[in-house]
Structures are given as structure tokens and as C-alpha cells.
Amino acid sequence: MAQKTVIEAIREGMDEEMARDPSVFLIGEDVGQRGGVFLASDGLYKKYGEYRVIDSPLAESCVVGVAIGAAVNGMRPIAEIQFADFIAPAMNQIIEEAARFCYRTAGDFNLPMVIRAPWGGGVHGALYHSQSIEATFGHIPGLKVVAPGTPADAKGLLKAAVRDPDPVLFLEHKRTYRLVKGEVPDGDGVVPIGKADIKREGTDLSLIAYGLMLTYCLQAAEKLAADGISAEVLDLRTIKPIDQDAIVATAKKTGKVLVVHEDTRFAGIAAEVMAIIMEHAFDALDAPIMRLTGPDVPAMPFNHVLEEAFMPNVDRILAKAKELAAY
Amino acid sequence: MATKTQEVEAKGGQSRHRSLGLSDDQALRIYEVMRLARAIDERMWLINRQGRAPFVISCQGQEGAQVGTAAALRPGHDWVAPYYRDAGVILWFGMTARDQMLSFFARREDPNSAGRQMPGHFGSRRLHIVTGGSPVATQLLHAAGVALASKQRKEDAVTAAYFGEGAASQGDCHEAMNFAGIHKLAVIFVCENNGYAISVPQSRQMAIQNLADRAAGYGFPGVVVDGNDVLACYEVTRQAVERARRGEGPTLIEAKTYRFTPHSSDDDDKRYRQAEEVAIWRQKDPIQRYATYLRESGILTDPVEREITERVDQQVDEATEYAEQAPDPTPDDLMTFVYKQGTVS
Incomplete structure (x- = not known):
């Protein structure tokens, strides 16, 4: 057990899942060389290369739509939306496509994919870097939505999300990234989705x-x-x-x-x-x-x-x- | 004015298919799938007009572009992300007349969606047909993602993304071509340009004559092809497939074609296009045109034509009879497969 911040826990969670399963990869804006604007993926580009940590063009529908296609073809993408506020251009892909693949094919297709998005206020982020989106997406059958508040839950739920057979919207409160510290269990420490x-x-x-x-x-x-x-x-x-x-x-x-x-x-x-x-x-x-x-x-x-x-x-x-x- | 024979000869003579590497049997197989796509569609309209099924959306007129391009792919190995008119594509990839009729009647056994989606929303993981929804152009990004996965695993599968020129106005079309171009993904973008987005003509959709010109903006070749010339469609797609398998990236193929029917069974195309225009295009029917070529090549004899017609009719009859009597879903089916692992509320 060690004291970690939420952002460290998320980075470790991604790193461990990518090391465990070669089909796991990260795609998003600035996630590669830059390591993400919050440094959630710091070091992963160097460790896993440009086709496991993909710097996408600045286009959210592209990030999610490409992730959907990769999930169809055997991969387990983690798609990062840089700020939850910018998820709107991807809503068509998330709501009409990702959330419907399983239902509209009666289970023939399913999408093991995670969409990570930093959300929430208290960081002087103003109208477009502070929004909460959980109710909007919680209303959509076919999606799972998680919103951890501690480092241990962030890491454990991220692992569960990566391993889940369905699309999971993974909300990371950006104010907690470095504010909230806590014990994170060594080893897998998977936290089940759906349990308060x-x-x-x-x-x-x-x-x-x-x-x-x-x-x-x-x-x-x-x-x-x-x-x-x-x-x-x-x-x-x-x-x-x-x-x-x-x-x-x-x-x-x-x-x-x-x-x-x-x-x-x-x-x-x-x-x-x-x-x-x-x-x-x-x-x-x-x-x-x-x-x-x-x-x-x-x-x-x-x-x-x-x-x-x-x-x-x-x-x-x-x-x-x-x-x-x-x- | 050139005769049909002269036209055929001008384009490579009576062994044009052989010069493209297609055997006589393969050439006939292409013809039969085009015929089957048309026959299923015609039957669907008949049944719809009799009030026995609520909705039909057609492939008619576009079978050459569909089967010609699909025939250059390897079913089961390569992937397709079709749009709602692509009956010719999915039949080539292994769907059957029965599968399509089960979808048309929205039966429980429908392999596309178990009766959940309207007809034309194709999908089969086994057959490598990516499931589609009704919003247009979303599938182009899915195709880029499928191809990204192939590249990540260093596999040589090619993914063909199909769309109408209407979908080309969507942002997802731009985003998909841009992404595929950046990473030189093995994607072939096949635009079946039938001239109309429901009622809006091409001139009100784009300021250019050829959508294929846009490929230059994404760093890969764009090709215009006569979409009603099935062998020409095969030829350009084969070249695009070879290019993609060599790792050289995408190609945009714009197949100029036309839909013979209204947009759907709920549309009235007399409100936006002249009957004369439809009649002119019917003269360029890709099936009739290909049949003429095959006859003049000596491989589509009267007995062969009769056999094909019998097989097609039999499949459509059998499929219709089977599907119309097949059971509906039950009310309990409403709640299943919201998620892969059971229903989560």
C-alpha cells in the first residue's frame, strides 16, 4: 500500500492494463508526446510507442468513432476526451453508435471501450472546462458511467472499465487529480462497476x-x-x-x-x-x-x-x- | 452512334473480365449477386405496397457499384462498413436472401438485428460486416478504427467504407478520411454518388463536380468511376486494395450512379426529380449493361440466364415464405442485450 494521488492512480491503472493486455491502447488529443494536458498518460508514449498511445487530430468524434471501430476489430481502446465539456462533438458516436451496438445487433457486436473525461469545477475552468456530464450520459441505456472520488477507486474502477465488455464513460474529477490522496492497494485491486x-x-x-x-x-x-x-x-x-x-x-x-x-x-x-x-x-x-x-x-x-x-x-x-x- | 458491341469492345473487348483476372465463373457470380440484390429489392417493394411490411429502402440502380467494388475484397478476411443501400455488398460478403427477408419482416431470427432495426441496417460480426445505424457517415470513422486495429496488429486486412454522397457533407466523413490519410490506413472509401441526398441534388450539397477531388486534401488518391459499369468498379477497387495491402494507404472511389426508386417506401421522388431523368438512367441499368457484355462475351447464354433466373427466383420465393412465417420477437426480447452481460438498469 502506498499513498497516491488520483492522477497517479489513473496513470498506473492504464500502464498496468496496457502491460497486461496488448489490445489495450490509448487515443486522444495530446495524450502522446505531451502525456495528456493533465499528464494522465505521462511516460506511456515512450514506453508503448505511437500505436499504443495515439495522438489524435483535434476532433472528438474521430477519437470516439475510431475507438469504436478498433473495438469492433478486437482491440480495447481507451479514448480520452480532453475535457468533458468537449464531448459534445462526439455525442452522436457515443449515444447513437457506441451505446447501441450491442442492443441493435442483439449481442452480436459489443464494444469493450473506455471513454475517459476529466469533469467538474473548482479549478477556474469557466464555462467550458468545468462541466458535469454524468446526468446527461447516465440517461443513455447501453452506456455505463463511473465517477470515482478516491485514488484506490479511480485505479480499481479504471481496470474494471478496461476489462468490461461494454462502453464505459469514465469520469475523472479534475479537482481531485492532485488534491485527493489515499492508499492504493498493491496488485490488481479491481473495483466492480455498479457498487457504491x-x-x-x-x-x-x-x-x-x-x-x-x-x-x-x-x-x-x-x-x-x-x-x-x-x-x-x-x-x-x-x-x-x-x-x-x-x-x-x-x-x-x-x-x-x-x-x-x-x-x-x-x-x-x-x-x-x-x-x-x-x-x-x-x-x-x-x-x-x-x-x-x-x-x-x-x-x-x-x-x-x-x-x-x-x-x-x-x-x-x-x-x-x-x-x-x-x- | 456506337452499338453496344462497339462500346464493350472499346473498353477491352469481350474478354475484359479475363484481363482483370476474373474467370468466367467469377464474372457470372458477380452477375448473379447483382440479380439477386435487385430481385430481393423488387419483392420487398411488392410486399410493402401490399401492406404486408412497413418499410423498404433500395439498392436498385446501384448494384454495379456495390458488387463490383465488393468483389475485389476477400469476404471473411477483409471488412466492410456498408450503408443502408448496400444489399449488393452484404450479399457478396455472405448474407443470404433469407437473412434479408428476415430483416425486412423484422423477425426474431433476423441476423442483422433480431428485428430491432429497420431494413437496410446490416451487420454481422462473423461476416465482417460492421453494424450500421441510421445517422449517416458514422460508419466511416468505424472503418478507420477497424483498419487501425489491423495496422496495430500488423494484419493485411482491408476495410471498405461505403456511403452516399449525402453523407460526404457530414463532419465524420472529413474526420475519417483525415485520420485514415494520416496513418495510411488500409481503408477504401467507396462513395456511391447517386446524385441526391433524398431530395437535395448534388449541386446543393457541394460546389464541386467530383467528390473524388477531396481525396487530394487528405493525401491519398481519389478516383471517379462509372458506377454502372460493374467491371470498371471492380478494376479501380482492385487497384485500391493492392495499394492498401502494400501499406500505402487509403483510396477514395467515387462511383457515379443513380437510384431508380424513391429514397424509401415513404418518399415521393416526383416532388424533386423528373420522370424523364429516371427513365434516362434506367437505360443505363448496370445489370442490363453487364448482361449485354456477358452475352456478347458468349458466357451468358440463354440456358445459363435461365438457370440464374431460376436460382434467384427460388431464393427470393423461399426467403419470403420462410421469413413471413417466422416468429416475431416476444415482448421479453425488448429488454435483452442492452449490455453484453445481461440487462443492467
Whole structure:
């Protein structure tokens, strides 16, 4: 076990999967010589060569469309979208093609491919380097969507994604890349897709989050404990397929639930989590389910005052959790 | 005015197919697949107009471009990423009349999609036919990816990507040709230019006469060929295949052709093109033209023609009868294969 950052864990995960399986390769903008704009693939070009780490032209549909074709022909591509905000040109290939290959051929074709995309705000990235896309893509049957929040989960879920027979959208919160450190198990340490994880046990209320908000919720839980409030923190880790059992279990255990995400509010993941609880744990609730989310504005502005006004933070989580605890 | 015979002789005489390396049997096989593609399509229209099936989209008029190009590939070894008109291509690659009729009637047994997709959305992993959706030009990037994998594994398979000139307006077309050009991938881009994107004529789709000119912008050759001359299509594709297998990269083939039918069974082509124009092109029917050549070459005799007609008719009859009676999917089938490993909600 060693302490690593999220970005180190992702790099190691890719490196180990490429070493293990010659059909795994990386394609994306600046992933080769440059090592990726966040250095996620630093050193891999030198180690594996230009046809295992491919610098693509600046065209996202090309990155994903070529990856689809390679997956058809026996490869396991990892396609990197440089920022989640730039995934829109590839949406036709992701939604109409990748997500449909298996269904539209009744299983004759399947696409073992990963689409990695750095997402999320808090880095002065403004409207086009801060977006959250998990609800948009979580709505698409045929895709799997994961959003790890710790180094161990990032590495373990990346390995699971590479080995998965279906297309996986792998969301890496860019603020966590170097902010969040943690123990990463030696060896494979595969984390199964579709399983949430209780990151902190508690009895009074449940905080449900993923990505950067997981870190904030854990910090809030620590402060709540000082006030005598025992908060459980459930890390969804996978957005789709969502871990319904884990959500229902924590709701039944504490009877009070706050869902936190920085994605915009309307039809966000919180709405889905709340619906699951209403359908399966209504009788166990001691308070209305609450949510703390980004506001329904197009995206996060550049100015720091506006950015801070957009992002949920530890203080806001704390305030909302106290409101819930007092209900 | 030159007679048919003079035309044939001007293009290489009565042994033109032999000079291209095709045996008499192979030349007849090409003819039979063109005939089969046409016959299946004609039957589909008949059944559609009788109200027994909801939708048909046609290959008619483009069989020369389709079978001529596909015949230069190695089925099962090479790959194709066809578009929705390419019945001639996929029949050459091993699909059967029954497979197509099962798709037409959207039956559970349809090997393309188990009745999930409209007709014309071909796909078979076993036959190396990449599954296609309805958005156009996406398959061109898939073809580049298939060819990239061949290059990564140092295999000599060639991938042919088929599209109409309408799809050439899409960004994916540019992105695919650009990527294939950069990496000198073994891709052959076959544009079946039938002059219309549903109703929009070529003059409102592009400012140039020949789409093939665009190849220069991607660093590989572009070739214009008479798409209704099946042997000419074979010839240019064979050259493109040889080039691709040598590792020299892609070729863009623009086969000038025409569709005889409306865009689909839901289209009315009288709203945008003159019946006279269709009639002129029907005179250039690639099947009739090839039949004339084969007759004048002495290999398509009356008895051979009768045999072919009997085989084609029999396949279409058998396929229609089988497929129309084949079972539909069940409601439970709705939920399967969202993912490879069972259904995940």
C-alpha cells in the first residue's frame, strides 16, 4: 500500500492494463508526446510507442468513432476526451453508435471501450472546462458511467472499465487529480462497476455523493461529528448502473438523506436517487429527502465569486445537513 | 452512334473480365449477386405496397457499384462498413436472401438485428460486416478504427467504407478520411454518388463536380468511376486494395450512379426529380449493361440466364415464405442485450 494521488492512480491503472493486455491502447488529443494536458498518460508514449498511445487530430468524434471501430476489430481502446465539456462533438458516436451496438445487433457486436473525461469545477475552468456530464450520459441505456472520488477507486474502477465488455464513460474529477490522496492497494485491486461504497459509517443521517463532493461530504461529516451528529457517507462511485441496494440500505438505516452533486439540479442524479428512496424506503424516512446541487445555469462562470456561488462546498453541505438533522 | 458491341469492345473487348483476372465463373457470380440484390429489392417493394411490411429502402440502380467494388475484397478476411443501400455488398460478403427477408419482416431470427432495426441496417460480426445505424457517415470513422486495429496488429486486412454522397457533407466523413490519410490506413472509401441526398441534388450539397477531388486534401488518391459499369468498379477497387495491402494507404472511389426508386417506401421522388431523368438512367441499368457484355462475351447464354433466373427466383420465393412465417420477437426480447452481460438498469 502506498499513498497516491488520483492522477497517479489513473496513470498506473492504464500502464498496468496496457502491460497486461496488448489490445489495450490509448487515443486522444495530446495524450502522446505531451502525456495528456493533465499528464494522465505521462511516460506511456515512450514506453508503448505511437500505436499504443495515439495522438489524435483535434476532433472528438474521430477519437470516439475510431475507438469504436478498433473495438469492433478486437482491440480495447481507451479514448480520452480532453475535457468533458468537449464531448459534445462526439455525442452522436457515443449515444447513437457506441451505446447501441450491442442492443441493435442483439449481442452480436459489443464494444469493450473506455471513454475517459476529466469533469467538474473548482479549478477556474469557466464555462467550458468545468462541466458535469454524468446526468446527461447516465440517461443513455447501453452506456455505463463511473465517477470515482478516491485514488484506490479511480485505479480499481479504471481496470474494471478496461476489462468490461461494454462502453464505459469514465469520469475523472479534475479537482481531485492532485488534491485527493489515499492508499492504493498493491496488485490488481479491481473495483466492480455498479457498487457504491460506504466511506464513513453513521447513524443520524446519510450524505450521498461522488467525485469531488465525496471529499467535501467526508469533511462535513467530520465537523458534524464534533457537533454530535453521526453522518454516514455513501460514495456512489458508479452512476450507471446505480447501486440501488446501497442507496436504499443507507436510507433505511438513518431515515434522513442529503444528496450532493455539483451538476445542475433539474433531472440530475440527485433526482434519481431521491426517486429510488421514495419507491423503496419511504416508510423508513424521518424527513424529506434533501439535495444540494449546482444551480440551473448553463455552466460555471470564470469569475471566482461566481464560481464559488455555483459550487457546493463544505460549509453549505454542513448547513444543509444540520437542517436535515434538526428536522 | 456506337452499338453496344462497339462500346464493350472499346473498353477491352469481350474478354475484359479475363484481363482483370476474373474467370468466367467469377464474372457470372458477380452477375448473379447483382440479380439477386435487385430481385430481393423488387419483392420487398411488392410486399410493402401490399401492406404486408412497413418499410423498404433500395439498392436498385446501384448494384454495379456495390458488387463490383465488393468483389475485389476477400469476404471473411477483409471488412466492410456498408450503408443502408448496400444489399449488393452484404450479399457478396455472405448474407443470404433469407437473412434479408428476415430483416425486412423484422423477425426474431433476423441476423442483422433480431428485428430491432429497420431494413437496410446490416451487420454481422462473423461476416465482417460492421453494424450500421441510421445517422449517416458514422460508419466511416468505424472503418478507420477497424483498419487501425489491423495496422496495430500488423494484419493485411482491408476495410471498405461505403456511403452516399449525402453523407460526404457530414463532419465524420472529413474526420475519417483525415485520420485514415494520416496513418495510411488500409481503408477504401467507396462513395456511391447517386446524385441526391433524398431530395437535395448534388449541386446543393457541394460546389464541386467530383467528390473524388477531396481525396487530394487528405493525401491519398481519389478516383471517379462509372458506377454502372460493374467491371470498371471492380478494376479501380482492385487497384485500391493492392495499394492498401502494400501499406500505402487509403483510396477514395467515387462511383457515379443513380437510384431508380424513391429514397424509401415513404418518399415521393416526383416532388424533386423528373420522370424523364429516371427513365434516362434506367437505360443505363448496370445489370442490363453487364448482361449485354456477358452475352456478347458468349458466357451468358440463354440456358445459363435461365438457370440464374431460376436460382434467384427460388431464393427470393423461399426467403419470403420462410421469413413471413417466422416468429416475431416476444415482448421479453425488448429488454435483452442492452449490455453484453445481461440487462443492467
